[in-house]
Amino acid sequence: MALILEFLKRMTDNGVRFVLIGGYAAIVHGSPIGTEDVDVCAPLDEDNLARILAAVADLHPRFRMRPDKPPVPTDPGALKGFKNLYLHTDLGPMDFLSEVTGIGGYDEVSRHTVGTQVGGYPCRVLDLDGLIRSKRAVGRPKDLRGVAELEAIRRRLEQQVD
Amino acid sequence: MADDGGIPNADDAAHAADVDMSLIDELLALSPTERVLRHERLLESARLLREAGVRHYGFDPRVPETHDR
Numbered sequence: 001m002a003l004i005l006e007f008l009k010r011m012t013d014n015g016v017r018f019v020l021i022g023g024y025a026a027i028v029h030g031s032p033i034g035t036e037d038v039d040v041c042a043p044l045d046e047d048n049l050a051r052i053l054a055a056v057a058d059l060h061p062r063f064r065m066r067p068d069k070p071p072v073p074t075d076p077g078a079l080k081g082f083k084n085l086y087l088h089t090d091l092g093p094m095d096f097l098s099e100v101t102g103i104g105g106y107d108e109v110s111r112h113t114v115g116t117q118v119g120g121y122p123c124r125v126l127d128l129d130g131l132i133r134s135k136r137a138v139g140r141p142k143d144l145r146g147v148a149e150l151e152a153i154r155r156r157l158e159q160q161v162d
Numbered sequence: 163m164a165d166d167g168g169i170p171n172a173d174d175a176a177h178a179a180d181v182d183m184s185l186i187d188e189l190l191a192l193s194p195t196e197r198v199l200r201h202e203r204l205l206e207s208a209r210l211l212r213e214a215g216v217r218h219y220g221f222d223p224r225v226p227e228t229h230d231r
Contacts, residue, residue: 002202027201030189032182036205116194125194148179153186155175 003092007038008121010055017051018042019109020125021100021134026146028116028125030153033146037093041126043106044085044098049076052085052096059089102137103130128154 001009004024011018019042020028023035042048053061053076061072064086072087073079085096099105103112103126112130116123126134132150135143176183189197216222 002199003205004198004202024198024201027197028194030186030192030197032185032189034201034204034208118198119195148176149181149186152176152179152181152183153190156183156186156190 002119004038005119005121006091007094008118008123011040011052012121014051014055016042016055017048017106018096018124019106019113020123021097021109021131022095025126025131026150028118028123029128029131029150031146031149033149037095039095039097041100041106041109042096042098044079044082044096046076046080049079049082053079056087056089056094059091061094062088064088064093100126100130100134102134128157 010016018040020039021041022037022039023031023033024038026033027035042052053072053074056072057074062069063072069088072085079085083098085094087094087096100109103109109126109130110124112127113124114127116125128150132147132154135146135150173183176186189200192200212222212224
């Protein structure tokens with residue numbers, strides 16, 4: 001099964017609260033961008049952390065950003081206070097962020113979403129305006145390139161409505 | 163060409179930003195699921211090409227420091 005579909009299945013089955021952001025969100029909106037990691041905004045409270053850990057438990061999750069890449073603890077209490085989780089898993093990289101640059105925390109991000117289905121799995125996705133705002137705020141060259149593509153998509157969709 | 167009022171249309175603005183509008187139009191004609199699955203197929207192709215590159219060079223050319231290992 002494709003990475004993103006397996007990811008969505010696991011998150012849905014475990015009742016994880018999340019919003020799809022980053023490259024996969026851009027792809028949902030029609031961007032030709034390529035990405036290899038799944039980025040989501042998710043509250044990293046104990047309840048949601050427990051659901052996330054259950055969803056990836058059999059995927060040998062490790063902390064991707066640490067040089068020694070230690071295994072992720074199975075106790076959500078051990079992750080208390082974490083603002084982001086950058087995981088390496090058997091499926092691929094998965095990033096859980098409690099905030100999105102240029103938008104804010106999960107509650108604010110939740111106000112800028114569209115609901116869709118991907119491969120039959122319900123999924124909330126950061127909307128086009130939110131994606132543009134966040135990529136512009138991050139401001140790396142690849143993000144600004146993404147902004148140009150997303151703005152082109154927005155203009156095309158506006159033309160189709162007119 | 164600009165629309166009335168001097169506002170650039172999507173194709174003009176995309177051209178100025180060097181965005182491939184034909185590719186975007188192709189993707190917009192697909193459903194969200196189709197867009198994602200198309201990307202996954204490309205990702206699998208990229209993985210196979212990278213494996214071929216590693217076989218050819220004997221190391222990962224994206225990580226030149228692995229050459230001497």
